[in-house]
Amino acid sequence: MSRVILKGLILFVVLTLLPTFTNPLPMLGRVSAYNVLFPGRLRLPYGDNPQRAYNLSLFNLEAMFASHELSAGQKPPGEYRVLLIGDSATWGFLLKPEETLSAQINAAGYNLPDNRRLRVYNLGYPVMSLAKDLLILSYAVRYQPDMIVWLVTLESFPYDKQLFPPLVQHNPEPMQRLILGYKLNLNPSDPGFIQATFFDRTLIGQRRALADLVRLQLYGVLWAATGIDQDIPENQGQHMEDLPDDLSFHNLKAPLKREDLAFDILRAGISETGGTPVIIINEPTFISHGTHSDVRYNYYYPRWAYDAYRRLMAEESKRMGWNYDDFWDAIPAEEFTNTAIHMTPKGTAIFANLIAKEIIHLSNAR
Amino acid sequence: MTLLHILLLAALSLLAGSMKPRWRGPVLLGGSLLAIYWLQPATPIRNLDFWFPTASILLVALVWAITYEKRELLSRQTFIQVIPLAGVILVVGLTRYLEPLCCLTPTRPPAITQVIVAVLIVAGMVTLVLIRFNQRNLTILALLLLLVTFIFLKTDSLGQALSAGLRRIQGQDVTLASALDLRWLGFSYLAFRLLHVLRDFQLGKAHNASLGEFTTYALFFPALTAGPIDRSQRFVGDLREGSRLSPDSLLEGGRRILLGVFKKFVLADSLAIFALNPQNAVQMRAGFWTWVLLYTYTLCIYFDFAGYTDIALGLGRWLGIKLPENFASPYFKTNLTAFWNSWHITLAQWFRAYFFNPVTRFLRSSSKQLPVWLIILAGQAGTMLLIGLWHGVTWNFAAWGLWHAAGLFAHNRWSEWVRPRLAILEMPSRLQRVVSLTSWLLTFHYVVLGWVWFAMPDLDLSISVFHKLFRF
Numbered sequence: 001m002s003r004v005i006l007k008g009l010i011l012f013v014v015l016t017l018l019p020t021f022t023n024p025l026p027m028l029g030r031v032s033a034y035n036v037l038f039p040g041r042l043r044l045p046y047g048d049n050p051q052r053a054y055n056l057s058l059f060n061l062e063a064m065f066a067s068h069e070l071s072a073g074q075k076p077p078g079e080y081r082v083l084l085i086g087d088s089a090t091w092g093f094l095l096k097p098e099e100t101l102s103a104q105i106n107a108a109g110y111n112l113p114d115n116r117r118l119r120v121y122n123l124g125y126p127v128m129s130l131a132k133d134l135l136i137l138s139y140a141v142r143y144q145p146d147m148i149v150w151l152v153t154l155e156s157f158p159y160d161k162q163l164f165p166p167l168v169q170h171n172p173e174p175m176q177r178l179i180l181g182y183k184l185n186l187n188p189s190d191p192g193f194i195q196a197t198f199f200d201r202t203l204i205g206q207r208r209a210l211a212d213l214v215r216l217q218l219y220g221v222l223w224a225a226t227g228i229d230q231d232i233p234e235n236q237g238q239h240m241e242d243l244p245d246d247l248s249f250h251n252l253k254a255p256l257k258r259e260d261l262a263f264d265i266l267r268a269g270i271s272e273t274g275g276t277p278v279i280i281i282n283e284p285t286f287i288s289h290g291t292h293s294d295v296r297y298n299y300y301y302p303r304w305a306y307d308a309y310r311r312l313m314a315e316e317s318k319r320m321g322w323n324y325d326d327f328w329d330a331i332p333a334e335e336f337t338n339t340a341i342h343m344t345p346k347g348t349a350i351f352a353n354l355i356a357k358e359i360i361h362l363s364n365a366r
Numbered sequence: 367m368t369l370l371h372i373l374l375l376a377a378l379s380l381l382a383g384s385m386k387p388r389w390r391g392p393v394l395l396g397g398s399l400l401a402i403y404w405l406q407p408a409t410p411i412r413n414l415d416f417w418f419p420t421a422s423i424l425l426v427a428l429v430w431a432i433t434y435e436k437r438e439l440l441s442r443q444t445f446i447q448v449i450p451l452a453g454v455i456l457v458v459g460l461t462r463y464l465e466p467l468c469c470l471t472p473t474r475p476p477a478i479t480q481v482i483v484a485v486l487i488v489a490g491m492v493t494l495v496l497i498r499f500n501q502r503n504l505t506i507l508a509l510l511l512l513l514v515t516f517i518f519l520k521t522d523s524l525g526q527a528l529s530a531g532l533r534r535i536q537g538q539d540v541t542l543a544s545a546l547d548l549r550w551l552g553f554s555y556l557a558f559r560l561l562h563v564l565r566d567f568q569l570g571k572a573h574n575a576s577l578g579e580f581t582t583y584a585l586f587f588p589a590l591t592a593g594p595i596d597r598s599q600r601f602v603g604d605l606r607e608g609s610r611l612s613p614d615s616l617l618e619g620g621r622r623i624l625l626g627v628f629k630k631f632v633l634a635d636s637l638a639i640f641a642l643n644p645q646n647a648v649q650m651r652a653g654f655w656t657w658v659l660l661y662t663y664t665l666c667i668y669f670d671f672a673g674y675t676d677i678a679l680g681l682g683r684w685l686g687i688k689l690p691e692n693f694a695s696p697y698f699k700t701n702l703t704a705f706w707n708s709w710h711i712t713l714a715q716w717f718r719a720y721f722f723n724p725v726t727r728f729l730r731s732s733s734k735q736l737p738v739w740l741i742i743l744a745g746q747a748g749t750m751l752l753i754g755l756w757h758g759v760t761w762n763f764a765a766w767g768l769w770h771a772a773g774l775f776a777h778n779r780w781s782e783w784v785r786p787r788l789a790i791l792e793m794p795s796r797l798q799r800v801v802s803l804t805s806w807l808l809t810f811h812y813v814v815l816g817w818v819w820f821a822m823p824d825l826d827l828s829i830s831v832f833h834k835l836f837r838f
Binding site for chain 2: 051052218224226228
């Protein structure tokens with residue numbers, strides 16, 4: 001019996017230590033039942049309440065992409081592939097999968113003059129940070145996009161916002177590569193990056209990440225069975241109409257300057273696409289008419305900062321030759337939901353129509 | 367039970383199993399008494415998580431006193447046997463005065479004076495009853511007490527009313543009363559062990575187990591939360607035999623525990639993520655995926671229950687107690703009768719012994735000559751209805767029981783009809799295999815569809831799941 005126990009112990013030690021030398025998580029992340037046993041997700045996995053959302057937040061980008069419909073085999077020949085990159089408004093917070101920007105554009109069934117079918121993929125991810133967008137974009141370019149639409153808003157631009165998303169902090173290596181490769185104005189040794197210790201790299205240390213991979217697959221069954229990927233509460237809350245008498249914005253001082261905003265990340269993103277056309281869109285924001293609306297547009301933005309941002313954005317786009325559209329006031333105030341950027345299905349439909357026109361316009365121009 | 371619970375109970379079992387028999391008994395008794403407090407989940411009603419385990423101990427002592435073959439209850443011997451039980455209650459009660467909150471109870475126990483007064487009052491009342499009433503009436507009283515408590519705990523409306531009453535006594539918000547407040551760990555199994563002892567006593571089978579042995583039987587910690595429902599005579603026999611932990615028992619017990627942990631914490635808990643439940647039953651689309659969720663529920667409930675049983679059997683093995691098997695590959699059976707001989711075996715046997723057999727015997731011997739099929743139908747319907755209601759007094763559990771009763775009756779009649787006809791036929795082996803496979807498929811799917819009643823909280827939702835399964 002002692003031999004059995006000894007063999008068991010040796011096997012346990014080997015299995016526990018093996019991941020420290022091989023880091024199997026990215027490879028395991030690519031192994032997915034999505035697009036094989038059940039349909040790919042229409043948006044990247046994200047969810048705080050897995051039991052109700054049938055979705056969960058994890059940090060393995062390979063697994064996140066493998067679960068997405070974008071990973072369903074080769075690109076079809078007649079498809080004009082457009083990827084939407086952005087924040088929670090693009091992802092579709094408080095919207096059902098069929099109500100998101102990408103779903104509404106696809107539902108309209110656009111065809112380009114060369115008869116290719118316009119097919120839009122949702123690669124938005126909640127949390128506003130251009131660095132997070134760049135990280136996702138760096139993975140997305142593998143999927144042969146014909147065009148990228150990058151939806152931005154001022155809240156994504158301040159440097160202090162860039163490295164705080166957990167998705168960025170848990171992916172230090174690819175993010176550091178991007179920071180160093182494009183000489184971004186970010187600290188590659190930022191203390192927020194999660195550096196794995198020896199124990200973290202063992203099988204026991206990685207148990208949470210491994211369990212998340214398994215749970216992502218298991219929730220795929222419920223995604224297939226119900227078509228639900230978000231827990232949308234009955235009472236969604238309301239955006240703030242009456243605003244505080246506060247002129248501050250991220251410790252930045254008026255007048256807002258070009259170097260206050262992370263334009264270098266935007267430039268890096270456009271370089272990362274390797275010549276694929278990119279449309280940058282300033283996404284709609286709620287415009288309040290309540291108390292102190294004379295100094296603030298909404299909960300996020302004082303007027304001085306947002307007006308300066310729009311001007312700087314337009315100037316930078318012109319200087320760099322970017323395809324830029326500013327839809328900041330395109331959606332009526334009543335079509336916003338719980339925050340200044342989240343829209344109702346109707347508001348999203350109006351916005352989807354505007355984006356589709358820009359995509360078709362640019363694709364024709366090329 | 368969590369993995370930590372299992373790990374610590376396994377350590378206790380290994381320790382107790384390696385002890386000499388004269389020490390093992392007291393360790394098992396103490397371990398079981400402490401485990402009922404330690405495993406009891408917290409309840410929203412103040413101190414109830416202390417009073418439920420205490421009530422379990424008092425009920426055990428009461429039933430022992432009624433059914434013990436030697437009627438020398440007020441002897442010195444009895445007094446000595448009561449000491450460990452009272453001692454554990456007091457020790458657990460005294461943990462109230464330890465800082466920080468001790469690990470034996472989920473919340474702080476009540477004041478020790480309350481504990482002493484309550485236990486003395488109950489003990490006094492029990493003694494008085496024992497002296498005043500004869501054993502026959504006492505047995506009926508105890509049976510009624512257990513059944514009424516069981517019905518209160520298993521019926522939502524009664525449970526809610528009881529919760530409201532207890533909240534009022536404790537000065538807590540009555541509007542928050544819910545049947546879920548009354549989570550009495552292991553009561554379903556404890557009640558059925560005690561009912562078995564009382565019924566046997568009524569039938570003239572008194573036991574000779576000491577109070578310690580009897581308490582260990584009724585509250586045996588490996589079988590506390592999920593059975594199996596052992597028989598007292600068999601259990602006490604094993605206990606007295608006191609076989610020490612051998613390498614074979616160690617390996618076999620360890621294998622069962624590991625298998626149980628794998629079934630429960632890997633398979634069942636993973637399957638539970640996407641098994642059919644009331645939430646996804648409303649949300650799911652009709653068709654293929656509905657079947658997937660239902661099959662998953664089918665496997666999940668088996669692995670969950672069988673996993674706990676394996677753990678209990680493994681721990682029992684280490685302690686020298688061979689608990690009875692509760693499952694024998696039930697989903698591979700080719701008819702429903704065989705299924706019920708291999709699913710939750712000890713519960714089915716309990717109902718067979720104490721309900722089905724007496725009822726059918728009574729109907730057969732009644733002055734009106736009832737047809738055999740009617741006797742079988744009545745016996746099966748009653749038995750399966752009660753098995754359903756054992757899980758909870760709801761329309762759905764009743765429907766689940768009757769669903770199986772209908773299946774068992776149909777199988778019984780079919781067997782009666784087909785057996786003589788098959789006897790004169792010589793079926794080629796290939797055809798026999800086809801018949802077996804078809805029988806298995808039919809049986810399995812009958813059981814699978816039955817789980818719809820079991821998994822849903824009301825009949826409307828169950829019917830809507832059937833609609834989605836068959837798209838009508």
